[in-house]
Amino acid sequence: MPEQAAHAVDQFFRKGNLIALRELALRRTAERVDAQMRTYMQEHGIHATWPAGERLLVCIGPNPAGAHLVRAGKRMATSLKCDWIVLCVEPPAQRISPADRAALVENLQMAQELGAQTATLGGRSVAEEVLAYARSNNITKIIVGKPTHPRWRDKLFGSLLDHLVRGSGDVDVYVITGEAEEGPVPRRAGGGQPAPAAEYLRAAAVILLCTAVNVVVFRFLSLTDVAMVYLLGVGLVASRYGRGPSLLASFLSIGLFDVLFVPPRFTFEVSDVRYLLTFGVMLGIALVISTLTLRIREQAVTARDRERRTAALYAMSRELAGTRGVSELIAVATRHLEETFGAAVQFLLPDANGRVEIPVGTPPAFPLSEKERSVAQWAFDHGRAAGAGTTTLGGAAAVYLPLSAAAGVIGVVGLRLPEATASQEPVQQRHLETFAAQAGLALERAILAERAQREQVEIEAERLRTSLLSSLSHDLRTPLGAISGAASSLLEDRGALVEATRRDLLSSIVDAVQRMNRLIGNLLDMIRVESGSLQVQKEWQPLEETVGVALIRLEERLRSHPVTVSLPPDLPLVPLDGVLIEQVFVNLLENAVKYTPPGTPVEISAKPAEGFVLVDVADRGPGIPAGEETRIFDKFHRVAGDAGAGGIGLGLTICRGVVTAHGGRIWAENRPGGGAVFRFTLPLEGPPPAVPSENPVE
Amino acid sequence: MASPGPTVLLIEDEPQMRRFLRASLESHDFQLIEAATAREGLAHATGRNPDVILLDLGLPDADGIDLTRQIREWSATPIIVISARGKEQDKIAALDAGADDYLTKPFGVGELLARLRVALRHAARAGDGRDEPTFTSGDLRVDLANRLVFVGDTEIHLTPTEYKLLTTLVRHAGKVLTHRMLLKEVWGPNVVEHTHYVHVYMTQLRHKVERDPTRPRYLLTEPGVGYRLKEE
Numbered sequence: 001m002p003e004q005a006a007h008a009v010d011q012f013f014r015k016g017n018l019i020a021l022r023e024l025a026l027r028r029t030a031e032r033v034d035a036q037m038r039t040y041m042q043e044h045g046i047h048a049t050w051p052a053g054e055r056l057l058v059c060i061g062p063n064p065a066g067a068h069l070v071r072a073g074k075r076m077a078t079s080l081k082c083d084w085i086v087l088c089v090e091p092p093a094q095r096i097s098p099a100d101r102a103a104l105v106e107n108l109q110m111a112q113e114l115g116a117q118t119a120t121l122g123g124r125s126v127a128e129e130v131l132a133y134a135r136s137n138n139i140t141k142i143i144v145g146k147p148t149h150p151r152w153r154d155k156l157f158g159s160l161l162d163h164l165v166r167g168s169g170d171v172d173v174y175v176i177t178g179e180a181e182e183g184p185v186p187r188r189a190g191g192g193q194p195a196p197a198a199e200y201l202r203a204a205a206v207i208l209l210c211t212a213v214n215v216v217v218f219r220f221l222s223l224t225d226v227a228m229v230y231l232l233g234v235g236l237v238a239s240r241y242g243r244g245p246s247l248l249a250s251f252l253s254i255g256l257f258d259v260l261f262v263p264p265r266f267t268f269e270v271s272d273v274r275y276l277l278t279f280g281v282m283l284g285i286a287l288v289i290s291t292l293t294l295r296i297r298e299q300a301v302t303a304r305d306r307e308r309r310t311a312a313l314y315a316m317s318r319e320l321a322g323t324r325g326v327s328e329l330i331a332v333a334t335r336h337l338e339e340t341f342g343a344a345v346q347f348l349l350p351d352a353n354g355r356v357e358i359p360v361g362t363p364p365a366f367p368l369s370e371k372e373r374s375v376a377q378w379a380f381d382h383g384r385a386a387g388a389g390t391t392t393l394g395g396a397a398a399v400y401l402p403l404s405a406a407a408g409v410i411g412v413v414g415l416r417l418p419e420a421t422a423s424q425e426p427v428q429q430r431h432l433e434t435f436a437a438q439a440g441l442a443l444e445r446a447i448l449a450e451r452a453q454r455e456q457v458e459i460e461a462e463r464l465r466t467s468l469l470s471s472l473s474h475d476l477r478t479p480l481g482a483i484s485g486a487a488s489s490l491l492e493d494r495g496a497l498v499e500a501t502r503r504d505l506l507s508s509i510v511d512a513v514q515r516m517n518r519l520i521g522n523l524l525d526m527i528r529v530e531s532g533s534l535q536v537q538k539e540w541q542p543l544e545e546t547v548g549v550a551l552i553r554l555e556e557r558l559r560s561h562p563v564t565v566s567l568p569p570d571l572p573l574v575p576l577d578g579v580l581i582e583q584v585f586v587n588l589l590e591n592a593v594k595y596t597p598p599g600t601p602v603e604i605s606a607k608p609a610e611g612f613v614l615v616d617v618a619d620r621g622p623g624i625p626a627g628e629e630t631r632i633f634d635k636f637h638r639v640a641g642d643a644g645a646g647g648i649g650l651g652l653t654i655c656r657g658v659v660t661a662h663g664g665r666i667w668a669e670n671r672p673g674g675g676a677v678f679r680f681t682l683p684l685e686g687p688p689p690a691v692p693s694e695n696p697v698e
Numbered sequence: 699m700a701s702p703g704p705t706v707l708l709i710e711d712e713p714q715m716r717r718f719l720r721a722s723l724e725s726h727d728f729q730l731i732e733a734a735t736a737r738e739g740l741a742h743a744t745g746r747n748p749d750v751i752l753l754d755l756g757l758p759d760a761d762g763i764d765l766t767r768q769i770r771e772w773s774a775t776p777i778i779v780i781s782a783r784g785k786e787q788d789k790i791a792a793l794d795a796g797a798d799d800y801l802t803k804p805f806g807v808g809e810l811l812a813r814l815r816v817a818l819r820h821a822a823r824a825g826d827g828r829d830e831p832t833f834t835s836g837d838l839r840v841d842l843a844n845r846l847v848f849v850g851d852t853e854i855h856l857t858p859t860e861y862k863l864l865t866t867l868v869r870h871a872g873k874v875l876t877h878r879m880l881l882k883e884v885w886g887p888n889v890v891e892h893t894h895y896v897h898v899y900m901t902q903l904r905h906k907v908e909r910d911p912t913r914p915r916y917l918l919t920e921p922g923v924g925y926r927l928k929e930e
Contacts, residue, residue: 510806513804517804537922539893539894539897540893540894540897541893541894541897542897542898542901544901544911544912545897545900545901545919546921547912548911548912548913548914548919549919549921551912551913552913552914552918552919555913565912567912573894573897573898577922578919578921578922579786579921579922582921688894689892689894691894691895691898691899692895694857694858694859
């Protein structure tokens with residue numbers, strides 16, 4: 001040991017190491033405090049920047065120069081030992097060439113690998129987006145690239161840099177030069193998508209039409225007016241079609257104007273230099289208008305696209321909000337994701353061991369190999385997107401997004417997009433993440449609700465267990481005590497007991513046993529009702545017989561209460577399980593005996609109604625306390641102050657179970673004139689079966 | 699010394715039950731053969747020729763209903779099965795398999811002895827091959843020879859089906875008859891599923907015979923199993 005300590009002093013506790021450790025500790029502290037401060041700012045709605053710690057924002061655009069900016073950001077972040085964020089403000093999608101897009105994705109990936117957070121924002125006003133983001137994220141320094149385009153563009157269209165610097169307020173803006181390695185920023189692919197041939201034909205047709213008009217009106221008008229007509233044509237074409245057709249239109253009109261109208265006519269020669277200016281203006285106007293048109297169209301497309309996605313997101317959120325239950329939520333979210341992204345969608349939820357699995361009972365939306373599974377697992381474990389089109393495990397067939405919620409990652413959603421490259425679009429990726437976040441929050445809500453419900457059920461079960469135990473220990477021990485006492489008295493008897501006492505002891509044993517038997521019978525019935533193993537074997541039979549069996553069974557106990565039975569002669573046969581309905585009558589009658597004073601009458605009656613038979617068991621006792629009408633059917637519920645009545649509060653619960661299993665309903669009311677009435681219905685389920693009739697003989 | 703009483707074969711696996719039954723039966727002059735398993739019971743049933751068999755349906759080594767069927771293949775010895783409440787299907791199955799009656803646990807000695815006496819009397823009568831010409835139970839009197847039914851002094855008019863139902867019960871007075879047995883006896887073997895026939899005619903019969911049809915004295919319902927005509 002001492003040797004090891006000495007070794008450690010030499011090798012590990014060196015000054016350099018100790019300083020490094022101290023720095024690590026301080027940095028960790030600073031990060032924590034920073035995180036807390038940001039939370040505080042969010043909570044208190046503070047929008048200004050608190051320059052308490054440095055936070056770096058690197059803005060990159062869709063061009064290869066971004067790589068240099070990212071590296072510069074990394075260097076600066078390392079030297080400042082601060083968090084850094086790489087932000088890409090994406091202009092409308094059509095204006096980016098595939099090469100630029102690839103570069104952008106590559107740069108964002110590189111930024112992530114270098115430890116930056118990345119974000120992508122959409123929008124036309126780059127400067128405003130960047131500044132808004134910087135303020136909401138407490139950014140202290142912004143890094144942007146030095147502009148490489150000619151100065152006149154800034155004069156004409158406004159400069160991003162200028163906007164940024166003016167609007168930055170207390171945020172420092174660093175302008176980094178693009179290095180030689182990058183070369184000039186490639187021009188955007190001119191005019192976006194190529195116009196279809198039909199547009200060229202239409203452009204030519206428009207100009208030919210102009211020419212026809214000009215030929216007709218030329219003799220009345222001056223050359224300038226002819227040029228104006230062409231200008232109108234070019235303007236029309238430029239406003240409707242792309243740049244190609246516009247250029248075609250302007251060249252065509254210049255040519256036709258020159259050949260047909262500019263003297264000397266029918267040659268390409270131009271007699272006057274000022275016509276060259278006219279040609280130049282026509283060309284310029286065509287370019288300007290077509291560029292503007294193109295931009296408006298792009299904006300419209302972008303807006304429509306965003307509108308569509310927002311609407312889709314809203315539709316999903318709204319439906320999710322109205323859905324209960326985890327599996328239903330998953331079904332809704334799956335449907336919306338499939339519709340919006342045209343992808344095969346598979347939700348995966350963690351099992352008890354934290355392994356993400358397909359929820360039980362759903363077929364997989366696409367084959368989930370071991371490899372795909374491990375990608376999904378990675379996404380779940382790290383809380384970051386993985387799979388196709390992402391920086392991590394990009395070889396997978398699908399992209400897996402974590403379902404993040406307040407309490408952490410609660411699952412993974414896998415999407416197999418129609419083409420593997422589709423998810424590389426940062427905007428699309430962001431949309432996916434938004435959808436996944438929405439679904440995650442909704443799912444968390446459902447999972448929490450289900451958990452709460454389960455816990456509620458468990459609490460309820462626990463409460464039941466407790467009251468069952470206390471009931472049982474009391475209600476079974478009391479008769480057991482009586483039996484044990486009486487039996488041991490008889491056993492110890494050496495002829496001292498008179499015959500009457502002996503008989504008394506014996507009958508108390510028999511009474512206690514009967515009481516226990518009833519109790520256990522009730523418990524067993526309860527278990528059958530509760531466990532759902534209650535099998536109702538219905539047979540069409542007269543109610544009278546079932547009532548009769550109950551009355552005979554309770555004959556002894558009903559001695560104190562006169563029972564009248566009034567069943568109308570036209571009462572039809574009722575489909576019922578004789579044994580179970582008998583138990584209902586027995587329990588209701590026992591209740592009446594327990595809760596009403598001796599001598600008060602009990603009335604059993606029934607009457608047919610539309611589709612069912614209504615049965616009443618009525619007494620003239622104290623009635624049901626207000627507010628207890630429903631609760632008396634609850635398990636182990638006893639009306640306050642009935643401790644002396646005996647029983648464990650299961651009778652009515654069993655009644656409810658049996659009647660419900662018959663498809664009927666049971667409830668209790670207070671009778672006018674005093675007393676309670678328990679009423680239940682038994683559905684008739686169609687006409688009673690026929691019985692062969694016969695003529696009375698003998 | 700009186701002649702030895704009838705022999706009861708008790709097939710029951712619970713020692714507590716055996717102890718209670720031994721005490722009760724021996725004090726009422728029955729001779730007892732005890733078997734704790736179905737195998738043992740079957741051996742005793744063949745070897746010892748008991749007068750009546752008490753069979754618990756809940757044996758550990760075999761199904762009591764199968765055992766009933768096995769015994770019935772070669773013996774007409776009355777079988778009374780013992781079963782718990784809520785096992786109505788088992789009771790019906792045992793009765794349909796040839797058991798003569800059943801007892802529901804827990805039961806008293808009075809009930810047990812009554813069932814044993816009924817079983818023994820029916821066995822004896824079956825051996826005689828002739829029925830009593832009149833049946834009487836309380837106020838109910840059935841004159842089988844003249845096909846007349848009286849309650850007290852009043853003659854009761856029954857339909858042919860009602861009469862047939864009543865006489866079927868009279869022939870097996872004191873014994874339980876399942877719905878199926880009654881249907882087969884009264885309506886023939888083709889309608890044994892139409893349980894409601896029995897219910898309807900039994901209700902009609904009660905309204906004619908019983909003073910209070912909701913508290914029958916003679917035509918007793920065995921819930922979920924069948925009917926029994928009370929014997930006195």
